[in-house]
Amino acid sequence: MGTVPEFTVPTPWWNDVEPVTAHLTALLGVPVSVLRLVSATGAGMRGGTVTYQVEAHAPISLSTVDPIDFPDDPLRLPWARPGGPAALLEWAHGHVRSVEPPTQVKTWNLSCLYRLRTKAGTVWAKQVPPFLSPEGPVIELVRSVDPELVPSVLAAEGRRILLEDAPGTDCWSPTxxxxxxxxxxxxxxxxxxxxxxxxxxxxxxxxxxxxxxxxxxxxxxxxxxxxxxxxxxxxxxxxxxxxxxxxxxxxxxxxxxxxxxxxxxxxxxxxxxxxxxxxxxxxxxxxxxxxxxxxxxxxxxxxxxxxxxxxxxxxxxxxxxxxxxxxx
Known part of the structure; x- marks a missing residue:
């Protein structure tokens, strides 16, 4: 349909799209999903000015309508196409029920990740590309020898997986x-x-x-x-x-x-x-x-x-x- 004015988000990482969708949802008044990165002027996956292709999940109006053509690419991943994020969520909702709108946390060429809140707690819906391993069988293999080393799998199909939340914090600076x-x-x-x-x-x-x-x-x-x-x-x-x-x-x-x-x-x-x-x-x-x-x-x-x-x-x-x- 067109573009929205440039805005700043609190994270420098290009694939960390949660603040991007939060801003656009507030601006447009409808839920949105980031599909893919169109261009970036930074380096090393962070910083600079970034342009995304974004899909709105309900009708919207923009002050300036300037239709943009996005040529197809045979290597474009399923979640990077219109309807792709919704398909991942539809699959996830076949196994759990959200009690609030799902949140897209990350998307890039290696994964698309959503956080879902359910009555039982937080779960994660994730999809990875065909050139990576399906995580479900790998996690079950590890679980066979050390069940506490891996997250609990609620559902897995192909490159899609639904995981229970793993408690704790990420250990970027381990002791x-x-x-x-x-x-x-x-x-x-x-x-x-x-x-x-x-x-x-x-x-x-x-x-x-x-x-x-x-x-x-x-x-x-x-x-x-x-x-x-x-x-x-x-x-x-x-x-x-x-x-x-x-x-x-x-x-x-x-x-x-x-x-x-x-x-x-x-x-x-x-x-x-x-x-x-x-x-x-x-x-x-x-x-x-x-x-x-x-x-x-x-x-x-x-x-x-x-x-x-x-x-x-x-x-x-x-x-x-x-x-x-x-x-x-």
């Missing part, structure tokens, strides 16, 4: 105590699931040094941990060497906590796999993890439409350079 608690538990889960692949693999080899192939989270940083010990966001899960998850964590937490991760991780694997050499495995896994990241980011770029590639542009090159910086 040493959290490292000592989470890393041994993580190692125990991977030890329990070790064996032949049960889902997709990435062809990044790490010498085993006595450690098994097992389930990897794929994005194992503390921002995906809850303070209660629940781990979220399993759509990048795959099968591989456990050192790759540990390397991701070490790089994320920085040198001081990274040394603690190395210590606890090596002690945990040595206890479960006597005769293994976790320290040597980790020395090889750290550059290999950046090779894996470069491959994953390139896979994202190859499977998303042009306007949303800004989220990941330059990431493969950055991680290739980081891999080359290691001397094994």
């Amino acid at each position: 040493p105590e959290m490292i000592r608690r989470m890393v041994p538990r993580w190692v125990a889960m991977q030890h329990a699931l070790a064996g032949p692949p049960r889902l997709r693999e990435h062809p990044i080899d790490v010498p085993s040094f006595g450690l098994p192939q097992t389930l990897l989270h794929g994005d194992f940083h503390p921002g995906n941990w809850r303070s209660t010990g629940v781990v979220l966001d399993w759509a990048e899960a795959h099968w591989g060497h456990p050192g790759l998850d540990a390397a991701k964590l070490i790089d994320f937490v920085g040198p001081t906590l990274g040394e603690l991760v190395v210590q606890v991780w090596c002690e945990s694997w040595s206890a479960l796999r006597p005769g293994s050499d976790p320290a040597s495995a980790l020395r090889h896994a750290r550059p290999a993890a950046h090779l894996l990241s470069a491959r994953v980011y390139q896979h994202f770029l190859d499977n998303i439409e042009e306007s949303e590639r800004v989220y990941h542009r330059g990431d493969p090159e950055e991680h290739l350079a980081l891999a080359e910086s290691f001397a094994v």
